[in-house]
Each structure stands twice: as structure tokens, then as C-alpha cells.
Amino acid sequence: MSLALIALCGFAILLLILVAWILLPTRRLAEPGAELRLAEESDRRHVVYFPQVRQAMGAEDIAYLASRGSSALSRRVRSERRKIARAYLGCLRGEFLRLWRLARVIASLSPHVGAAQEFARLRLGLFFSLRYELIRFKLIFGFAPLPDLGALSEVVGTLAMRLETAMREMGERAALASKLASPGEGRGLRTR
Numbered sequence: 001m002s003l004a005l006i007a008l009c010g011f012a013i014l015l016l017i018l019v020a021w022i023l024l025p026t027r028r029l030a031e032p033g034a035e036l037r038l039a040e041e042s043d044r045r046h047v048v049y050f051p052q053v054r055q056a057m058g059a060e061d062i063a064y065l066a067s068r069g070s071s072a073l074s075r076r077v078r079s080e081r082r083k084i085a086r087a088y089l090g091c092l093r094g095e096f097l098r099l100w101r102l103a104r105v106i107a108s109l110s111p112h113v114g115a116a117q118e119f120a121r122l123r124l125g126l127f128f129s130l131r132y133e134l135i136r137f138k139l140i141f142g143f144a145p146l147p148d149l150g151a152l153s154e155v156v157g158t159l160a161m162r163l164e165t166a167m168r169e170m171g172e173r174a175a176l177a178s179k180l181a182s183p184g185e186g187r188g189l190r191t192r
Helices: 003-023 034-041 046-057 059-068 071-109 115-140 146-181
Strands: none
Touching: 046 071, 046 146, 059 071, 071 115, 071 146, 115 146
């Protein structure tokens, strides 16, 4: 076997693993009452909380705490804020996966979706997963990747807006089709 063929097979296997990982459901928290909180938060959009996360991860707050308090307090606050950012990142991932699955349902209902749009959706899922893992590792190792986190938030917000637009258009088409199909409201159209 040539080196190029081995590299191509390795890339294909890696791609299949990433696709399978994206399609797996998110893990539930092991805390008591976590299911109730997840159900309550399922309708919320976590994208809108990014300004608070950005402020919490900002260098100004940490510098202020370091100047006014002890270094131990500053380290503890920084650690707690990284945990909050990781929790926010996990919620973003859950929201993205929910929207991504909804996009798959909308695509199956729409007659205008082709292979190019499905490939774009798959590429978006891979892009999101890779960026998510990169940001997660940065947070674990003590960095504050605010621009990356903002870009990931923007991806989720853009996907949500595109899906809302697609659902509204599908609803308008369904309403128009039902209006044309009803015999009494066809505006002079004869159905017999």
C-alpha cells in the first residue's frame, strides 16, 4: 500500500468517526433533577447569554480581583468562571445539535433540498464539532478563547435564524396549498 492510500483511508475513518460522534445524543448530567432543568432549558436560546459570559471571562474583572484580593481568590474565581464558560459551551453544543436535527427534519420535508445542501449541513456539523473541541481544550488548559466562543455562538444563532426562516416559508407554502385545495376559497377556481 502506498503512503497516500493509507493517509486517505485514515482521513476517511476519522471523518466517519466525527460524523458518528456528531449524531450521537448529548450526555445527560448525572445530578438529581438534571432532567427537569434540561427540559426547562430546552426552549431557551443560550446564544443570548454570550455577553454575560464574555464579561465574566474578561481580563478586566480578573485584574481587578487580583489587585483588590489575594492571588488565591483570583485563581479560584478564574477557575469558576472557566467552569461557567465550559457549561455555556456545552449548552451551545446541545442547542446546535437540536437545531441540526431540526434542519435534517426540515430538509426531509422540503422538496427543494439537494445533495449540495445536505453536504453543506454535514460540513457545518463537522466545523462546529471541531471548533467546539478546540475551544473546550483551550478552556480546560486555562485560556479564555472569547473570539472563538463568540464565533461559535454566532454559528448557532445564524443556524437558528435560517431554520426559523425555512419553517416560516414552509408554513406559508402549506397555507397557500391548503387555501388552493379548499373548494370554497379558490377565488374563482373551479375544482370540478
